[in-house]
Amino acid sequence: MTKRFGFVCVLTLLSLTATGQTCIQKYDSVERYKHSYPEKAKFYANALLVDLDSGRCVEEIGLAALYNNIGLLFWELNDRKRSVNSLLAGLKHELVNKDSIHKDLLGLYYNLSTINQETGDFETSGRYLNLAERVVNKWYLNNHEAQTRFLLNKGIYYRETGDFEKSLAALNEAVSFIGEKNDSIRITLQIELGTTYRHFGDLEHGEEELISAVELAQGNHEWLYFQAIDRLSSLKIEQGDYSDSENYLLHNLERKREIYGDQPDEMLETLNELGYLYYRLNDLESAESYMDQALETGKDLRNIRPYMLNNLGAIYMKKGNLEKAEECFTESSEGFKALYGTMNPDYASSLNNLAGILKEKGELAESLNLYTRVLDMDKVLSGANHPNYATSLNNVALLYMQLGNYSLSGKLLMQSKQIREKALGRYHPLYIKSLNDLGIYHLLMEDSVAAMEVFNEALDSEIKHMQDVFPVLTDRQRKLYFDETRYNIERFCSLAFSESFFSGQYAEDALNHFLNTKGILFYASEKMKKLIQGSGDEKVVNMYNDWRDKKYRLAQAYLLTEEERIRQNISISLLEAESAQLEKELSLSFKIFSDQEKSSYHTWNELSQVMKEGAAMVDIIQFRNYSVEVKDKKLKQGFEERERYAAFVIKPGNVLETVTWPMQTDFAKAFSLYKNALQFGVQDVNSYNVFWKPIGAHLKNVKTIYFSPDGIFHKLNPVIFFDSERDMYIADEYDLIHITSGKDLLYSEDTRFVRDAKIFGNPNFGRLAETHKLLQLPGAEREANDITGILDVRKWKSDTYYFNDATEGQMKRLSNPGLIHIATHGYFNDDPNHVDPLHSSGIYLSRDEASNNDGLLSAYEAMNLVLDQTSLIVLAACETGLGTVKNGEGVFGLQRAFLVAGAKNVLLSLVKINDNAARRFMNIYYQELLSLEDPQDAFFSARRLFRKEYDNPYDWGAYILVSKNF
Incomplete structure (x- = not known):
């Protein structure tokens, strides 16, 4: 989906004076x-x-201005070549009688700089901007308005070339020139500052500037007000703050309709942005409506x-309505053809979409x-070494794959790969x-070794890229x-x-890839940013x-072409080195930043x-059988529904042992038997043999x-598996x-046990009791009283915080206590298709009427608590160990959230046991904790002590301890 809006073009119309009637009439007709x-x-x-070129306007004054203005009109009509040529003709005309830094040339220099900038010719754009700077310094050195305008152009230029520091420096210098003035120039600068911050990922400062622009423009500069609102809404979408973005855009649309009812083009950006917002939200009905x-x-x-038709076609395609998508792309391509002819990149793009349909x-x-036509067009428009041409090659190759022409498909895929x-x-x-497409090709050719080679390289690059970009992405x-x-x-x-690879290098590589991506979504960068920026340490x-x-x-x-990197003088290796050096310095200066190191790539050998000695790590990995084939000229690939598991046992001395289960093992059935045995008090003689014996x-x-579960193993507590042959439990x-x-083992640290406990018990559920069917927990309050004693x-x-005092707000205000005990209800949504897994599990607390807290502390909110010196969290709530299970990522639940927040250990329950047993276990646990302080x-x-009183594994196996400190 193409947004199309957002590029800031600072273009200048020059005044036309005393021109002849014929030329003016033609100019007016163009307008x-x-x-x-x-x-x-x-x-x-x-x-x-x-x-103009033939001299028929030779008697007129203002030929350069006419060339300039017709050049801008050609630009609006998407005829870039004539646009630039017209501007150059105007410049040539001026240079006949004027030197290169005459003040009359300033507007032409600005326009030539801006247009070359948008076409990607930054070198030429910079040359004209330098000439503009010489003009300004000679003629307008003490003219603050002229200086400000130049700095605005300069700031935008540096933003588009990717130089964040110089862009900000120029824009802020422009702000300093205008002082305290709150006029349209200041508002424009703040809009561009906000856009620059947003463009480079500093959404917080971008938001500040754009909000300030909105406030200054409101009631004073209507058009700038609407522009600032649209930019702020776009930023909100990037922040994942869809609610605010929606409110802003709907407000903007309503006001625009009131004021610009007869000027429809004023509405387009807001309508397009709303369509894009709902497209991102997967609310395709609303997206379609606004488009x-x-x-x-x-x-x-x-x-x-x-x-617009192209965007609407993308919505229909996502909805699966291929007929309507085809209609949109067909009309879109015809529209582009009528506007720009057949040798145009927008026309080629719409044909490409149509071919996909x-x-x-x-x-x-x-x-x-169609794909072949686009391929030929891209070769002419972009050249045979351009990524656009490579994409067309790839599209044609995949289609040949479906048609069974594997020889040609493989050749084109390799050619596309080499260009890219x-x-x-x-x-x-x-x-x-x-690489991934080549892997599919090799599998179809039954060359599994070649397939694994390219799939492996793809994952190496993908994970490396992911680790580099995650710090500047939103959680969503x-x-x-x-x-x-x-x-x-x-x-x-x-x-x-x-079977052919499991004991070899590829299985080890798979384990390493898994180690480096498990838990990666729990990065908590927002917490890190908040703590650092709130530290008061300016350095x-x-x-x-x-x-x-x-x-x-x-x-x-990473997203630029090699040619663009060279043109913009960007070195990836230099940026990587500079980033790594800053990470080291920050880790020494601010402890919380050391968590960033956990995004580095590690191996099982580490x-x-x-x-x-005497320790081992057991890493469980869930997977499903994968297959790919071409059948009836359709490429069919995907996973079987049935889950399978592999395990890796890592021991000291670089020892790695692999564990596999027979393909016919029915883990879902075994889990049902496990639950039934616990529920009905029957001795479980099945689970050990199915789940544990191959590992044991x-x-x-x-x-x-050290047990790192995945999939269904998250819902099991292996310690209660019973080995009937040896008459003993795990x-x-x-x-x-x-x-x-497993990476947690690499970052363990000695921490002092702080004797400071915060105890929450039996919150007042209030209205939540009805809507969520919650009962008050007097037993939890008694349990909390025991612990306090x-x-x-x-x-x-x-x-202690009981009933009305046990609020969500109070929990969020905690800062690094040694221990937190929480006795309340927990919740989780085990639907793997849940929209946002980080919000699918949490605990119920009291609602704080004086704040916006709703009384539900989600895993996402818990993840951002300040618990970096907290040794222990005890979640004495039913089934708080559960959460939405995501293969390869672990449980999106409270256990992971509190650990990411900084806690070293989390004690939680997998099942609900009766109040007396729960109270007794907690009493014993805290007595031991008081004594051992570990x-x-x-x-x-x-x-061990609790088992002497409660010998049912349902009771003594109800709790698990999840740790990251060893």
């Missing part, structure tokens, strides 16, 4: 018809240009309609015909796509980015864990902002090296297990510590 009848406008524009309104509003603007409909011959690698580099998403953007990566990792695992704040700028520039650089064979002489043999990611000893400090030792000791 009159440029929107409604662009081909007629082109006719008059060309006629006027002929008159329809945009089409109706701009029905007489023939140079806009094809773009025909391919989906199975009309392969027609699709191939040279032009874009190894970390660009399009190069990664080439990270999720969308990772969805595709998750698919590619599972495909690689499926192939790597096949650290500046260093952090510099790091984020470089990270963003690096993310942008885990083995930090493992102590690799655990001789092991006492401590708990009798091992200390099993749950971890969320146990901890009420010398050198311990404890604060959450892990206290947990294992308490469980």
Whole structure:
């Protein structure tokens, strides 16, 4: 979907004086018809240009201005070549009698700079901007308005070339020239400052500038007010703040309709932005509605309609309505053809979309015909070494694959890959796509080794790119980015864990890829930013902002072609080195920043090296069988529904042992038997054999297990598995510590146990009791009172929050207590298709009437708490260990959220046990904690003591301890 709006073009109309009637009439005709009848406008524009070039306007004054203005009209009519030539003709005319830095040339220099900038010729654009600077310095040195305008152009130029620091410097210098004035110039500067900050990922400062622009413009400068609102709305979409964006845009649309009812083009940007917003939200009905309104509003603007149709076609395509999508793309292509002819990139793009529709409909011959036409057009328009040409090659190759012409398909895929690698580099998403497409081709050719090679390279690049760009993405953007990566990792695992590869290097590579992406969505960069910027340490704040700028520039650089990087003098290796150096300095200056290191790529060998004797890590990986085939001229690929598992046992001394289960193992059935045995108090003799026996064979002489589950294993507590042959439970043999990611073993640190407890019990659920069917928890309050009594000893400090005091707001205000005990209800949504898994699990607390808190503390909110010196969180709520299970990412639940917030250990429940048993376990646990002051030792000791009183594994196995400190 193409937004099309947003580029800031600072173009200048020059005054026309004393021109002859014929030339003026033609110029007026161009102006009159440029929107409604662009081909007629082109006719008059060309006629006027002929008159100018032939000297028929020779008696007139203002020829340079006429060339300038007709050049801008050609630009609006998308005739870039004539546009530039007209401006150059105007410049040539002026230079006959004037030197190169005469003040009359300033407007032409600005326009030539801006137009070359938009075409991507930054070198030429910069040359004209330098000439403009010489003019300003000679003629307007003490003219603040002229200086401000130059700096505005300069700031935009540097923004478009990717130089964030120089862009900001120029725009801020322009602000300093105008002082305290609150006129249209200041508002324009703030809009551009906000846009610059947004463009480079500093959404917080961008928001500040745009909000300020909105406030200054409101009631004083209407058009700028609407522009600032549209820019702010676009920023809000990037922030994932869709609610605010929607409110702003709807307000803007309403006001515009009141004021500009007879000027429909004023509405288009807002309507388009609303369509894009709802498209992002997957609210395709609303997206379609607003794009329809945009089409109706701009029905007489023939140079806009094809773009809107293209966007509407994308919406229909996403909805699966191929017929309507085809209609839109057909009309869009015809519109582009009428406007710009057949050798035009927009026309080629719409034909490409149309070819994709025909391919989906199975009309392969027609699709191939269109794709081939686009291929020829791209070769002429962009050249045979351009990424656009490579994309067309790739499209044709994939279609030949469906048609069964594998030889030609493979040849074109390789050609496309080579162009993309040279032009874009190894970390660009399009190069990664080439590798994945080649992998599919090799699988169809039954060359699994070649397929694994390119899939492996693709994942190496994809994960590297992901780790570099994640710091400057919003949480929602990270999720969308990772969805595709998750698919590619599972495909690689499926192939790597096949019988032919499972004991080889590819299985190890799959394990490493899995290690480096498990838990990656829990980055908590918003918390890190808030803490650093609120630290009061200006040096650290500046260093952090510099790091984020470089990270963003690096993310942008990956998306540029090699040619564009050279032209803009951007070095990826230099940006990577500078970013790494800043990370080291920040880690020394600010402890929370050391978490950034966890995004580095690690291998299982590193885990083995930090493992102590007698310890082992068991990493479970869920996967599904993957297959791909061409059947009935359709490429069919995907996963079976049935889940399979592999396990890796990592031991000291670089020892890695692989574990597999027979293909016929029915894990879902085994889990049902596990639950039934617990529920009805029947001894479970099945789970050990199904879930654990294949692993146990690799655990001789092991006492401590670091257990990293995946999939259905998240819902199990292995310590209660019973080995009937040896008449013992797993708990009798091992200390099993749950971890969320093996990388946690690399970042363990010694922390002092702080004797400061915050205890929350039996919140007042208020209205939530009705809507969520909650009962009050007097037993939880008694449990919390017991704990307070146990901890009420010398050198311990404890604060209790019951009923109305146990608020969500109070929880959010906590700062690094040693221990938090929370006795309340938990919630989770186990639907894997839930829109936002980070909001699908949490706990119920009291609503704080004086704030906007709703009484539901979600995992997302918990993730951003300040708990970096907190040793232990106890979640004494039913089933708080559960959450939405996402393969390759772990449980999106409270356990992971509190660990990301900084807690070293989280004790939680997998099942609900009766109040008396729960109260007794907690009493024993806190007595042991008081004595041992180590959450892990206290947990294992308490469980052994508790088993003597409650021998049912449903009771003593209800709790698990999830840790990241060892």
